Amino acid sequence: MTSRTAQRTFTHRRVLRLTAHAYEQAVNLLAREVTNRIGPIEAIIGIANGGVPLSHSLAARLDARVLRVDAQHNPTDTIYTQATGHVTLDLRPLTTVLRDTRLLGNVLLVDDICGTGATIDALYPRLIPYLWAGSVVHTAVLCRNTGADYNPHLWIWDTDDWVHFPWEAPLPIATPVEDLAVPDTAQHH
Template identity: 40%
Template sequence: MTRTAQRVFEHQRIWRVTPEALSDACLLLFATISRDHPKVDHLIGIANGGVAPARVLAGRLGVKPRTVQARHNADDGLYRQATGRVTVDFDAFRRTLGRRKLDGTILVVDDICGSGATLRKLRNVLTPVLAPDARVITATLCLNTGAETCPDYSVWTVSDWVSFPWEKRPDQPTTDMPIPDRVTSHA
């Protein structure tokens, strides 16, 4: 089995992405991605965490969001390290395509890049359904400092656990994520 990058958890705080910070982050991602890629042809949200930001971005980009189910954590407990085993349910996604291939620019969105394994796995899984001219770009709200693979774009870099608006709020105190003012390009 290949070694999986270890997420960094300094245990200083649990970050909480507020709905306002999420909205601002998505707006910044939209502006930066639109600047670098004038046309996004397809948008895929990695479920569960990438679905909400994918919907916001799809609405702004004028494309239909698609979803691919992927799971990397054994459970939703705090401070869980990556397992190294990413499961992807690609059958439903593939059925919606039929015989078509994805062409142009494909944006893949997730809430966090913890180790990078989910983004790597999804790139591999997508390969058979990509047209020769396809270009896959990735964006996440957060990037953990322990990640070995970075998304093309991220908003916050973190070294602790992050709680998102669509998740059950932790029983421990949280610190609101600062309102973002920029997107980092890792491409």
């Protein structure tokens, strides 16, 4: 378990909605940026739950192996729930598949959003025993909350409010929403 003090920014004006169409465009953009900036990817590790759909979508475009780790940061999925700063990790989905092998080359660690950076910070050092010397872990997310004090290697949107993703339960009907528009380029660190 890891603790972190950064707090996500929520303006409480509207929920930022990622439509299925914008998601597909964003995945294409991330895949292009990964290819141009990083090169071939050996494996993509999706952080469950939100990073799993992204890992599969990117793997289909980058011809990479998909792996998974489980992480829990939010106490609930209720809109505007502030992160606790405590991250619990379960690497068994990864270690069960890898057994006694290690990953070689470029590894992409993905999640739907970097709210504070706590999940990636907690997970990153725990992956080192599963890498060969010289392997590099890169990070990519769809959204980076403006309250985060961590910058992934690649991301599409800086967000200042709650984000709703296509794989989540529908929002209540009266919820004010703003659809995210896909930019021409990904942001990078």
